[in-house]
Amino acid sequence: MTLQALSSIGTGLTLVNTPSASTQASTKSTPILRRRRTDTAKVVNDIVRVTNRGTAPRETNSIWLAVIDGHLERLKPGDRAQCAPIALNASVDELAIAAIFEPLRKKYEKDRFYRTLKRVYPIAEHVLSFGKAIDVAVGSGGSLSAGLIWGGIRILLAVSIRTMSLVEGVLRQLEAVSKHLQLFDRWLKLFPTDTYEQLSRSIQETCSEFFNFILEAIMYFRKPPCWNAIKTLFTPGIEARFAEYETKISNRTGWLRLEVETATAEAAQKRGKEAKKLNEATQGMIEKKGDDIIQSIEKYANAEKHPKVLFPFRFVQNCPRNNGFFDRNDYMIQLERFMHTNSNRGPERLKSVVIHGLGGCGKSSVAREYMYRHFDSGRYKVILWFYADEQEKLKTQFIHLARQLGIPFEETTAHISVLHWINNYATDFLMIFDNADDPSVLVDFWPCSNNGSALITSRNPFAQESNLAEHALQMKAFTDAGGSAFLRTLIPKTRPLSSEDQEALEWLARYFGGLPLALRQAGAYITYSNCTPSYFKRLYQQHGDSIDQYQIPGALKHEKTMATVWEVSSKTISPGGLIILDVLSFFDPDSIPANIFEVANVSQTYGRSLSDPLRLLEAKANLTSKSLIDHDYNSNSFNIHRLLQQTIHQRLKKDPIRYRTALRLSIYLLHKFSPEVNLLMIRNPDNWGCVEKILSHIRSIYDHCKEIIASDEAVILLQVMTKILNYGFESAQYGLGDQVFAYIKELLNKIQCPEDETLALVYFIHGRLCCETSRQKQALEEIALSHEHLMLASGKRPELLETTLYIRILSNLGITHTAVGRFEEAEEFHKTAIEQYRLLHMERECSMGNILQNLANCYLWSGKMSDAKQTLDEARSQPTTSPEAIDYTLGNWMIKSQRYEEALRLHKEVLILYAKVLGPEHPVTADSWHKMGTLFARRDHAGYDAQEAE
Structure with a gap:
């Protein structure tokens, strides 16, 4: 990498989720392996990435000129003479600096040193990010400015270095401390500098420790390139000093973790005196361990911080404007005042209002009118409307919103992912929570930001006492x-x-x-x-x-x-x-x-x-x-x-x-509207949207009738619940699946004679769900129950033994027996399923390839490697609806056979497909990520890299 390539550091871009930016390069790894790992991460990130564009540091010309002059003085006379002169009154930027040192670049470009810059580049990225954080915290200019830090590391690594041994010595130290530098820029975005002075001071002190290390290194690099310099650099005293710098920086980082916890508490306190329930929730958050908070920050900061969103962004659902809006201008004026003025003339903060009053008095109409008046005014770049009468409904809406934004999320944390996006975007937003009659429901969905506004409508006259809303506006009926x-x-x-x-x-x-x-x-x-x-x-x-x-x-x-x-x-x-x-x-x-x-x-x-x-x-x-x-x-x-x-x-x-x-x-009607369970496919993402439209309505019906429902209605509702159970399994919303399964067991008590065929399907679906959530014993019991009920049903309807359900049950009996280590029984069930497929000529309809894959997996884990490979080869030649599943099992076979290069290629292809079809947070995709990590963690693999694996 040349000096011109290194000049791209000044653009302010930060590497995210790439091995080169987060791990120490292994000297044992070949260039081919390093390039392959980077390509893998790049392809996957291309699917799930939302580009994060940073802000360039605030350097000034005077700072740059002073830094450049200082560096020129440190050069050997011959090298200094070769540098291009600085143009008078010229704008000093990255291109100008590169032009000054271009002659030296040509002189040294064939030196072994430039191969080392491939290791230096990610470190310089962290240093720049660190410099930006300090520049924000203490202001541009001065001895701690980002320009001086960046300039120092550039000359240290690109100009002043004489010998490769010196490069390696300092490089190890830089790599040791640079891992701490990634967090500071994120913290300063999460916690505004003007508000959190103590946090800024801690960052400044940490910067001083790092800067002292830079000066120490530059001082020794100025020495002549002789044996005494090398000996001096690596004496125990110098090593101890460098280790002391690393320890101090690490300690300062640990202290900053506590500062972050404190800042989190302050953010909650500034919303006012917390209600008892909110105080308990906040106290619980404060008492979390520092490492958990750091991991939480890193998780959401690293997972594509800012998705590509077209602004202005609107999430208003089915909320049309009321064209008959009448005689509510007094309320509108008061609402505008609350939403557009900062109380107490203090620092900028979230503006929040609750509109409360009798049901039907026009609360939602006023909220809608306010929203639509500002729809195109430019005040709010983001407008979000939520129906907030139930917590479960809010969770579902946040899941829909996360999908529209392209934010990675899990079933139980979609609202956290969305709130992280809202809180970290420096733009005005408007969030409206309609019909929040129980304000405590909003605690987990409330934004922590100083940029936006939040509006609540509620029939509860005590809604403001929850301390979420700063102002209350009581709506009354017409005179x-x-x-x-x-x-x-x-x-x-x-x-x-x-x-x-x-x-x-x-x-x-x-x-x-x-x-x-x-x-x-x-x-x-x-x-x-x-x-x-x-x-x-x-x-x-x-x-x-x-x-x-x-x-x-x-x-x-x-x-x-x-x-x-x-x-x-x-x-x-x-x-x-x-x-x-x-x-x-x-x-x-x-x-x-x-x-x-x-x-x-x-x-x-x-x-x-x-x-x-x-x-x-x-x-x-x-x-x-x-x-x-x-x-x-x-x-x-x-x-x-x-x-x-x-x-x-x-x-x-x-x-x-x-x-x-x-x-x-x-x-x-709900039964007819919802799609039927399709056993030909393991997962059907195209059907999920239709099911999601009726989830809240199924729950509402069940709440209305669970105590009084008769047997006939319970039979139909059981069929609908079975579809929702299957949706929970397919979409990896396992909590929803377990909840629906509990409802189903309650419904069975209302049905006089449940059909065995329906029970077979219910236990089959939930058994698969248990298998995916590592409840192997329960999975085996429920698949066995499914088989038992289907055999009972076949006594009256023998044709059921010629259905896809029966063959799927046999295959899953093989899967669950494999999971508990009962390989001989598992093999018999798999072979029976395959024989039945062939007997009925259903190879294409029922995906023979995947049934053979299940048998191969049984062979693989029982140690029959030859049988497993032979079966997998046959599976790849058969009709299949999920060829990636076969490749996944083949990749596992390659791992057990120590053919790691082929295993890496197969699992990479599977990972890319799962990330695209199921999303980056689906457990099946996560399992593929884990498999890739397992490969990099193997010490007998030429591409072993512990940090990459982690």
């Missing part, structure tokens, strides 16, 4: 005058109103308590039905007694509810509309797939009208025209107001026959 004026805007202006009608509007506004949602639906009824307000009043008065029986939870006795409008509107809703509302009362109220009703051949008489596309379209229009449901056309989904949903559900409970019929139809 009598405002309510009647709002109701009047909902009636076409072409309709003249009599004095009686005007009086009726005022009466309705008073009776509804000014509740905007109730008034809007009343106006929709008046408009849709072409009746007058006075007629609507009389119609309503006839139903007052039954309506007043329902009280909104937490509302005052005199406050009226959505039930008022429902009893009146229901008289003009079409039969199809009533069916849809009955079904929606069981679902989660948000993000209901609109096409879930577009199911042909509905078997139930109750829902058969939905099979007619024209009647279904009419029913949907009937509901949207009365504002009973919102249809978001971008996501093609429905929302139903919670109060209306509760009212409908209460009404259904009074009619047990209709309740059970609606419940059955709801479960049936």
Whole structure:
């Protein structure tokens, strides 16, 4: 590498996730092996990388000129004479420095020294990153500036060095300390310098130790290139001094870990006095070991810090703007003031507001209006809307958001990955948490940043006491005058109103308590039905007694509810509309797939009208025209107001026959909407999105009916739950899978005679899940139960022994017996499965290649290497849906045969494919990463590299 190549260090780019930037090069490794490792990491990172662009250090010309002059003075006269002169008033940058030393580069480019620069380059990268951190912490200029540090290391390594022995001596020391330098730039981004002065001082002190080491090295390099210099450099006293520098830097780094913990605590305290629950959570975080925090920082900082995101970025889901926004300007002005001014004129901090009030009073409408007013204003580069009524729903939304951002994540930590991205982007963002009636749900999803704003809507009047929100804005219903004026805007202006009608509007506004949602639906009824307000009043008065029986939870006795409008509107809703509302009362109220009703051949008489596309379209229009449901056309989904949903559900409970019929139809629609389990493929990522759309609705139905569900409905719900269980296995959301399996066992108690075929499928899927989560004994027991139930079912239906399920069960019996070391039994099960495939001529339909691979794996772990290789060769020639799985097993065979080069190539190819198809955080991909690490960790491998393996 030449001096010109080394000048790229000044660009400010930091190597991430490459062996050369994080490990010490092995002198035993050949150039071919080093190039292969780098290529492997590059190909995989090309798939999962999101480029991290750093910020160039803030050097000044005066600093550079002083550094250059100092270095020129240290050169031998002959070398100094060959350097190009510095142009007067020229801008000093990397290219200018390279031009000055170009003559020396040509003089020394054939020297053995330049081969050593391949080791020096990653160290110089760390030094530059360290210099940037110090430049930020203590300001540009002075003896500790980034320019001086960088310039010192450049001349130290590229100009002043005389002998290779000196190079090797200092190089070992630099490599020892450079591993500490990667963290400082990240810490300063996580913790602003102006706020965390003590942390900055600690970084400055650490810098001093490193700088002292640089000066010590330069001083000795200025000595003549003679034996005395070499002897002096490597005397025990000098070695001890260099070791002392390394120890001090390491100790300072350890102290900084404690500073990071303290800074974390300060960040929590600056949000105000924590509620008891939040205090406990924060205290638990503070008491974590320093190494855990460092590992957490490194994990998310190294995993592609900033994904490629097109700004402005919007994640608003199905949240359309309310074009009928009316008479809420006072609240908007107050909200703007809270969101655009910094309280107490202190340092910049997160701006947060909670809008609380009665359900249906317009909280979400105000939040939406604020969001859309700033949609294109340029204030917020990132806008995120979340439905926050349940923690599980928030987790699902953060998973969706992580996928849109391209952020690596795990099932249980997607929200952590997303928050890390938000917290580390120096740009204004707006996060809205809608319907957060339980503010404690937000604790794990709350941002820790000074750049953005957060808005909460909640029915809970005590929401601000959670100390997440800095300000509270209480929403109240319309006044009598405002309510009647709002109701009047909902009636076409072409309709003249009599004095009686005007009086009726005022009466309705008073009776509804000014509740905007109730008034809007009343106006929709008046408009849709072409009746007058006075007629609507009389119609309503006839139903007052039954309506007043329902009280909104937490509302005052005199406050009226959505039930008022429902009893009146229901008289003009079409039969199809009533069916849809009955079904929606069981679902989660948000993000209901609109096409879930577009199911042909509905078997139930109750829902058969939905099979007619024209009647279904009419029913949907009937509901949207009365504002009973919102249809978001971008996501093609429905929302139903919670109060209306509760009212409908209460009404259904009074009619047990209709309740059970609606419940059955709801479960049936979800069953038809969700894709069937496909046993021809081990994983079907194309189906995951469809399943994710109904997860919250399945949970809602189960919560509604788990205590009262009858056997017939439980049978259908069991089939739906089985699909969700399979999704949990395929997508590696094993916690979800185990939870659904627990629900299934509860449902089985409600079913009088569960079908053995269904039970066989349930135990088969969960057995595979247990096998992948290293619960081998449980996996074996459940696969055996699956086989037992299928054999019982085949007594009535012998054709079941000719299905893919039966052969998959046999093969998995072989897999689970292999996992517990019972190889002879495993071999028999695998051979039986293969024989059955061939007997039924199902080699292509059932992926014969992968069944043979399973047998080969059994041979491999039982030590039958020859049989394993022969079976794998046959497997590669057979039809298969997962050829990468065969290559994975072949790679393991290569490892046991000590053919490491071929094993490395195979596992690299498998890793690239898994990272692309399943994502970098899927456990199957992680297993491939582990296999690559295992190869590099083998001491009998020519490419052994312990740090690369780690």
